[in-house]
Amino acid sequence: MRGLGIFLIVMAALAIVPLLTASNVVLNFLVMALLIALAGQGWNLLGGYGGQYSFGHAAFFGTGAYVTAVLQVRYGVNAWLAFGVGIAGGAIVGAVIGALSFRSGLKGSYFALITLAFAEVLRILASVAPLTGAGVGTLIALDLRPAAFQFQSRAPFYWIILALVGASLVLVRLIEDSRFGAYLIAVRENEDAAKALGVNTITIKLGAMILSAAITAAAGGFYAQYFLFVDAGIAYGPWISIDALLAPIVGGIGTVFGPLLGALVIKSLGELTKLVTADAPGLDLALYGCILVLVIAFAPRGIVGILTDIKRCLHPAKTEPPASLEPGHG
Amino acid sequence: MAEPLLQVDDVSMRFGGLLAVDGASFTAETGRITALIGPNGAGKSTLFAIISGFLQPSTGRVTYDGADIVGAPPHRLARRGIARTFQITQPFAGLTVRENIAVGAHLKRPARADALAAAADVARAVGLGELIDHPSANLTVAGRKRLELARALATEPRLLLLDEVLAGLNPTEVRGMVPVIRAVRDRGITVVMIEHVMEAVMSLAEHVFVLAEGRMIAEGSPQAIAQNPRVVEAYLGHGAATRMMAGVSDA
Amino acid sequence: MLSPLLIIPAVLNGLMAGAVYALVALGLTLIYGVLHIINFAHGALLTAAMFAAFFAYHLLGLDPYLAAVGLTPLFFLLGYALQRFVIGPAAHGEDRNILLVTLGLAVVIENALLYAFRADTRTINLPYAFDVVAIGPAFVAVPRLVAFGAVIVVALALWLLMRWTDTGKAIRAVAKEKLGAELSGIDVAHIYAVTFGLGTACLAIAACLLIPTYYVNPSAGNSFVLIAFTTVVLGGMGSVPGALIGGFFVGVVESLSGLYLGESLGQIGIFVMFILVLLFRPNGLFGARA
Numbered sequence: 001m002r003g004l005g006i007f008l009i010v011m012a013a014l015a016i017v018p019l020l021t022a023s024n025v026v027l028n029f030l031v032m033a034l035l036i037a038l039a040g041q042g043w044n045l046l047g048g049y050g051g052q053y054s055f056g057h058a059a060f061f062g063t064g065a066y067v068t069a070v071l072q073v074r075y076g077v078n079a080w081l082a083f084g085v086g087i088a089g090g091a092i093v094g095a096v097i098g099a100l101s102f103r104s105g106l107k108g109s110y111f112a113l114i115t116l117a118f119a120e121v122l123r124i125l126a127s128v129a130p131l132t133g134a135g136v137g138t139l140i141a142l143d144l145r146p147a148a149f150q151f152q153s154r155a156p157f158y159w160i161i162l163a164l165v166g167a168s169l170v171l172v173r174l175i176e177d178s179r180f181g182a183y184l185i186a187v188r189e190n191e192d193a194a195k196a197l198g199v200n201t202i203t204i205k206l207g208a209m210i211l212s213a214a215i216t217a218a219a220g221g222f223y224a225q226y227f228l229f230v231d232a233g234i235a236y237g238p239w240i241s242i243d244a245l246l247a248p249i250v251g252g253i254g255t256v257f258g259p260l261l262g263a264l265v266i267k268s269l270g271e272l273t274k275l276v277t278a279d280a281p282g283l284d285l286a287l288y289g290c291i292l293v294l295v296i297a298f299a300p301r302g303i304v305g306i307l308t309d310i311k312r313c314l315h316p317a318k319t320e321p322p323a324s325l326e327p328g329h330g
Numbered sequence: 331m332a333e334p335l336l337q338v339d340d341v342s343m344r345f346g347g348l349l350a351v352d353g354a355s356f357t358a359e360t361g362r363i364t365a366l367i368g369p370n371g372a373g374k375s376t377l378f379a380i381i382s383g384f385l386q387p388s389t390g391r392v393t394y395d396g397a398d399i400v401g402a403p404p405h406r407l408a409r410r411g412i413a414r415t416f417q418i419t420q421p422f423a424g425l426t427v428r429e430n431i432a433v434g435a436h437l438k439r440p441a442r443a444d445a446l447a448a449a450a451d452v453a454r455a456v457g458l459g460e461l462i463d464h465p466s467a468n469l470t471v472a473g474r475k476r477l478e479l480a481r482a483l484a485t486e487p488r489l490l491l492l493d494e495v496l497a498g499l500n501p502t503e504v505r506g507m508v509p510v511i512r513a514v515r516d517r518g519i520t521v522v523m524i525e526h527v528m529e530a531v532m533s534l535a536e537h538v539f540v541l542a543e544g545r546m547i548a549e550g551s552p553q554a555i556a557q558n559p560r561v562v563e564a565y566l567g568h569g570a571a572t573r574m575m576a577g578v579s580d581a
Numbered sequence: 582m583l584s585p586l587l588i589i590p591a592v593l594n595g596l597m598a599g600a601v602y603a604l605v606a607l608g609l610t611l612i613y614g615v616l617h618i619i620n621f622a623h624g625a626l627l628t629a630a631m632f633a634a635f636f637a638y639h640l641l642g643l644d645p646y647l648a649a650v651g652l653t654p655l656f657f658l659l660g661y662a663l664q665r666f667v668i669g670p671a672a673h674g675e676d677r678n679i680l681l682v683t684l685g686l687a688v689v690i691e692n693a694l695l696y697a698f699r700a701d702t703r704t705i706n707l708p709y710a711f712d713v714v715a716i717g718p719a720f721v722a723v724p725r726l727v728a729f730g731a732v733i734v735v736a737l738a739l740w741l742l743m744r745w746t747d748t749g750k751a752i753r754a755v756a757k758e759k760l761g762a763e764l765s766g767i768d769v770a771h772i773y774a775v776t777f778g779l780g781t782a783c784l785a786i787a788a789c790l791l792i793p794t795y796y797v798n799p800s801a802g803n804s805f806v807l808i809a810f811t812t813v814v815l816g817g818m819g820s821v822p823g824a825l826i827g828g829f830f831v832g833v834v835e836s837l838s839g840l841y842l843g844e845s846l847g848q849i850g851i852f853v854m855f856i857l858v859l860l861f862r863p864n865g866l867f868g869a870r871a
Contacts, residue, residue, distance in 0.1 A: 053680055055621075104860045109619040109680055113810060114859045120807070121852045179436045179445070186433045189422035196382060196416070197485055198408035198437040242688060249681065282695030282799070289688030296678050296685070297671035 003173060003256065010257070011166050018155040027154040031226065033267040034161040035219050039240060040247030040259030041168040042216030047245065048254035049172075049181065050208040051188030055112040056119030057216050057244040059097065060090040062126065062235030064217030065224040069138045070131060079149035083221045090217020091210050093122075098209035102202045107191075116241075123236035137231025140224065149225045157226055164222065165260065168215050172256050175211075184208050188254075216244060239285065246288050250295050252304025261303045266291065333396060335360040335489055335520045336381065341390030343376050343544075350376045351387070352544035358489070363511070363521040365535035365552070367528075369565055373544040374524045375417055378491050381522075382414045383407040394489065408437065413487035415478035417494045417524075421466040427453060428462045430477055434484030449484060456480045456510050472503040476510075483514065490514060492523040496530050504530055532556070540564065590719035591836045597725035599832020600732040601787050605805055606812035606824040607736065608783035614819030615756040615776040616664075618676075621683040624806030625690035626781050630656055630788035631797045632694060638705045638792070645705075646727070649789035653782050660781030665774035695799040702798040710793045728790040735786055736825060739779070752776055756819070804848070808835070811855040817865030827865070 014034075018027060039061055047053045067089040071082035097118050101111055126132040133139075144150050151157055175181040183204045186194040191201050220240075224230050243266070248254075251262025269291070270284040277283050299306055336358040343351040351373040358364040366374050379385040381392055383404035392399050399407060413434075422430050431449035432442075439445045453462045456476045461469065466477060475495050482490060492511070496504050508530055515521050525531050531538065531552060538555045540548040542564035548555055555561055559572075605627060612620045630652065637648035663686065672679040713720040743749035754762040755772045763769050787805075795801070812831045816823025831851070838850040858865065 051677070053677060055684065100856075100860055104863070106859060106863070108676055110859060110863060112621075112680055112684075113619065113814075114856060117807075117852050117856050117859070121849060121856070124849050124852070177442050179440050179442065182429070182433050182436055182442070182445070185425065186422055189424055190420050192384070192404075193416065193420040193422065193481075194433065195384075195404040196408060196414050197434045197481060198405050199433070200403075200405045242684075245681075277696075280696050281700065282692035284692075286689050286692035286696060289685045289690075289692065292685035292688070293667065293671055293682050296681050297673075300673070300678065 001173065007169060014162055018158055024154055027158050029267065029271060031154065031158055031161055033263045034165050035223060036243045036247050036267060037260040037263035038165050038168055039216045039219035039244040040263055041172060042212045043244040044248035044259050045172060046208050046212035048248050049188065050184045050205060052205060053112050054115040056115030056241055058236045058241040059119040059122050060094055060213040060216040061220035061240045062122060063093045064090045064220030065230045065235045066126065066132050068221035068224040069140050069230045072140055073138055079225065083149060086221035087214050087217045091214040094209045094213025098206045102205045119236055119241060123232050126236055127232035137229060140228040142228065161222055164218055169256055180207065242288060246292055250291060250302055252302035255304040258302055258304050334358055335395060337393040339391040341380060341387045341392065343380060343385065344388040350544055354541060354546050356539040356546060358520055358522045360520050361518055362536045363515050363523065363534050365531045365538045366522060366524045366541060367531060367538060368541035372541040374541050375493055378414060378493050378524065382412055382491060408485055411488035413482035413485045414491035415482050415493050415495050419474040419478050421474055421477055423467045425466055426463050427458055427466050427477060430466050431480045431484045434481040437485040452480045452484045457506065471498045475499065487519060489520045492521060494524055494526065496525060496527045508533060586718055587840065589717060591840050592833050593716060593719045593721055595833035595836030596829055597721060597729050598836065599829035600729040601790055602808050602812055602832050603825045603828025604732045604735060604783055604787045605809040606828050607821065608780035609809050610813045610819055610821060610824040612777055612780040615752055616773050618679045622686040622690065623809065624802040625687040627784045627788060627805055628694060628799060628802030629690055630785045631792055631801055632698065634788045634792045635703060635705060635797045645789040645792045649786055652785040652789060656785035657778040657782040661774040661778035664777035665770060669770060669773060691799055700798060702796045704796045705792060707793050722794060724793040731790055748775060808851055811851055814855060814858050815865050823865055
């Protein structure tokens with residue numbers, strides 16, 4: 001598998017961090033960054049590879065979080081099982097929103113709008129429904145046993161989220177090399193041409209949406225277990241919709257490592273901002289908005305794009321077309 | 331004689347107040363090259379859009395391989411063997427030539443390596459072998475036309491609809507493409523081509539249909555069509571045929 | 582069933598509220614009709630205008646209706662500059678990028694306001710804010726009546742602008758056929774910026790009309806904008822009469838559903854309507870092609 005070397009090096013480097021430091025600050029930071037990377041990888045599959053920009057990925061994150069929490073708290077379901085069902089729940093929400101939107105032929109801004117609307121509907125519902133604890137939210141009881149998906153120290157949490165991120169990287173890489181991936185990218189590039197070549201564009205988009213939702217829901221479920229508290233603003237709030245799209249865009253939209261790189265960068269910038277402004281609300285998101293505009297304006301292919309351009313400068317490849325296109329050649 | 335692979339019966343297409351196609355009928359014999367010619371705006375590309383499933387006709391029937399295909403979506407028709415190129419080329423701009431063609435090849439080949447290999451073969455067959463790993467966005471017009479053709483061929487179609495695949499090519503490039511199209515027909519693929527480049531129509535087409543203002547006005551061999559006064563008038567205007575005849579007799 | 586004594590005032594108040602929705606929607610539909618972009622920053626810009634009106638009152642003692650005279654040109658210039666120097670250049674003309682840039686702007690503006698002014702909700706107290714006028718069985722608050730009248734005036738002014746001025750004709754030309762307009766010598770980038778400026782100017786007026794009866798906080802604009810989006814999609818993207826009629830319609834629906842369902846679920850009603858319109862009639866009642 002192409003890129004296996006880089007993947008293993010990155011995974012190994014990240015995996016040994018808890019062995020090198022016991023600092024909760026560092027681990028906390030990395031856990032959050034990896035969580036955003038996971039949510040972002042979900043967005044990246046639909047947006048980066050499929051070209052369908054969702055502004056409401058919170059819908060899937062929040063569903064993963066709430067299902068995981070509520071199943072444990074109200075129905076006594078085992079935490080790991082609840083986590084799995086949470087992922088499935090996110091996938092189902094993705095299937096519903098996708099089926100409705102894609103069958104109606106919604107694209108571009110209209111698709112972004114409707115995903116925004118769905119996320120908001122879920123947020124309002126969650127803030128009033130007794131099932132989700134309404135305005136108060138849902139608290140998962142402390143039960144520090146691995147069987148309950150809770151751990152004394154941060155390290156096991158860290159390795160779990162790292163494993164999830166690794167799995168998402170592998171999944172996207174496998175998709176890149178598959179017919180589904182080729183079709184998905186074709187849909188992104190030119191839907192009509194794709195249809196003329198036999199691609200069922202609705203099915204492909206729906207498939208991407210479902211996978212995308214499942215990955216982001218996993219991030220949500222993990223969040224619930226890590227913080228043990230979920231409310232409507234956390235689960236379905238705009239913050240996660242924005243983080244989930246910003247990370248891949250900054251890191252490199254439509255690339256395997258983009259979301260991971262981007263998440264690390266934006267989280268680092270967020271932390272730096274907090275140092276300077278002492279936790280005042282809003283500044284970190286305002287900064288993210290600026291970064292978004294600047295990246296789109298000056299580096300639309302993100303960090304990976306910049307690195308690729310540097311590589312191309314150092315090793316000029318044969319991308320210049322030959323002087324003649326006479327028949328009989330090649 | 332066997333059933334023609336494609337039969338278009340009395341198809342009309344109305345866009346609001348505009349009747350783009352008015353009771354047009356034509357057939358494409360299996361394994362032959364059929365040309366669809368006519369002045370701009372005659373409705374030829376609209377017919378292609380109808381045949382390939384991108385539009386549904388207001389009235390009429392389209393029969394492919396013995397079955398009525400009106401209402402079938404484009405991707406399903408592609409799977410049944412109808413492939414088309416677009417008049418304005420539609421490359422997958424972010425992909426290389428090989429990756430572009432591979433999307434077409436995947437129709438019959440689920441495995442990635444298989445599709446990429448088949449894409450390389452098709453690229454060589456149309457003369458894009460040297461450019462196979464170049465970004466498709468860097469291609470010249472001639473290159474893009476070949477790419478359109480290659481992508482459609484990669485789906486291993488039985489019916490290939492070529493929409494002005496020679497438009498924008500200089501005479502050398504046209505002469506380069508003609509044998510490629512002939513080779514496609516020689517492989518057993520039925521070709522229907524919309525074309526304005528008369529030189530190519532004369533040398534390639536085995537049967538010609540002429541469309542003007544949405545209506546079929548003539549059909550026949552390329553030679554017969556060239557001498558048909560109604561065809562001359564459609565291109566050059568009312569009375570042109572008579573004036574040409576008068577001019578000839580004066581000379 | 583509720584008695585007409587409750588319904589008529591609800592409808593009247595809905596119409597009054599709808600006037601402001603119509604104005605906000607007008608800006609949005611104008612921007613879409615000409616630039617063909619959905620301005621995701623519309624809500625944040627409305628919030629910024631509301632803060633501006635609030636501070637005009639608190640720092641300068643300006644009555645909002647007076648402040649509008651100054652704020653409108655100010656926000657026109659702001660909108661002009663945003664489109665000309667930020668959105669236009671950053672997007673490199675690609676639709677997908679424009680989406681993201683306006684989203685980015687929305688995030689920046691809203692959170693900059695949050696950072697600067699905290700999340701506290703503020704209101705201003707005007708002596709006439711609670712005066713009412715009796716219309717039939719209903720009592721309508723004076724500010725709402727003023728808002729209704731003002732919106733009609735603004736709509737008329739815009740119509741005259743579009744019809745009779747050179748700029749208005751240029752705007753209509755660009756909206757219909759950009760390439761042709763460009764070839765005729767119209768500076769499209771300038772026209773785009775002017776249109777965007779007109780859109781934000783509408784927001785400034787709407788803010789001044791709202792502030793006597795409404796609160797201000799960093800997310801105040803969002804609820805309006807969602808309603809504006811619903812209005813625009815309902816009335817048809819790019820259709821000015823659609824935005825006006827849609828605004829009144831949505832205002833009445835909101836008022837009635839608030840009557841039957843209560844506040845927070847009333848909000849959901851708007852979203853659901855929005856989603857349904859997007860799914861089944863994205864062209865709206867009067868709209869241009871999506």
